[in-house]
Amino acid sequence: MRTRLRPQPVVPATSAVMTVPPQRRPAVVLTDVTRVHPGGVRALDGVSLVVERGSFLAVMGPSGSGKSTLMHCAAGLDVPTSGSVEVDxxxxxxxxxxxxxxxxxxRVGFVFQSYHLLPSLSVRDNITLPLRLGGRTVDPAWLDELVERVGLSHRLDSRPGELSGGQQQRAALARALVTRPAVVFADEPTGALDSTTAQQVLRLLRELVDDLHQTVVMVTHDAGAAAQAHETVVMRDGRIVGAVA
Structure with missing residues (x-):
């Protein structure tokens, strides 16, 4: 089992980066994280979680359980009210x-339900956009491997509007991976897809974890989608209340 719910004390980040080899560091560590929204709503209530490198974790729970807030804090999109979050x-x-x-x-890749591709850019330019925004060059061999894995080698010059929903999500997944991130966060990645296409995307996610040792954290309400993960944690009222391996 590669995802631990209650971590041992964590070495402070300033020391961990120097003393722990990157390949042995957990991808994400949350320690006693609380997030209180304006108005006093406690979206997260003392959540601790370690996501090991190369694991596939699904986060499930009803609406309002805190799973999206957990992802936002773990991905650096939001800052916890108390507790600590480490990414890589x-x-x-x-x-x-x-x-x-x-x-x-x-260090973080994102895959969303609505793809978030730029309609005026080609598939190639959408995939490589994170690198260009960061002033980094594209590794042609890595790009070729990614587009081959997601089945879009023949559509690199197409615009998103010329692709099916499944192809757009595959392009979004390649974009999330192009920077070789420590972790990819997927927020309901199959929510807009039909069941057959959804299963294809989920199998692709699992292959990327198993073959490339990519770390994936997926928020989903779908138990079938969660079944592709190595482990599933269940949230309720801002807490992790269970786990299934």
Whole structure:
């Protein structure tokens, strides 16, 4: 089992980066994380979680259970009210917004239900956009491997509007992976797809974890989707209330 719910004390990020080899660091560590929204709504209530590198974790729960807030805090999109979050050994809460944006661009990949592809750009340019925004060059061999794996080698010059929903989600997945991130967060990645296409995308996610040792955290309400993960945690009222391996 590669995802632990109650971690042992974590070495501070400033030391962990220097002393723990990257391949041995957990991808994400949340320690006693609480997030209180304006109005006093406690969206997360003392959540601790370790996501090991190369694992596939699904997060399930009813609407309002805190699963989306958990993802936002774990991905550096939001800052916890208390507790700590580390992504690839970096303490997120110690960063200002500019530094968090750099962290997200370079070490985190995102896949959303609505794809978020830019309609005016080709598939190739959509996939490589995170690299170009960061002033980084494209590794042609890595790009070729990605587009081959997602089955889009023949559609690189197409626009998103010329693709099916499944193809658009595959392009979004390649975009999430192009920076070789420490972790990919997938928010209901199959919610807009028919059941057959959804299963194809989920199998692709699992293959990327198993073959490339990519780390994936997927928020979903679908038990069938969660079955593709190595482990599933269940949330209710801002807490993790169970886990299934």
């Amino acid at each position: 050994g970096v303490a997120v809460q110690r960063l200002d917004e500019t530094a968090r944006a750099v962290l997200r661009r370079e």
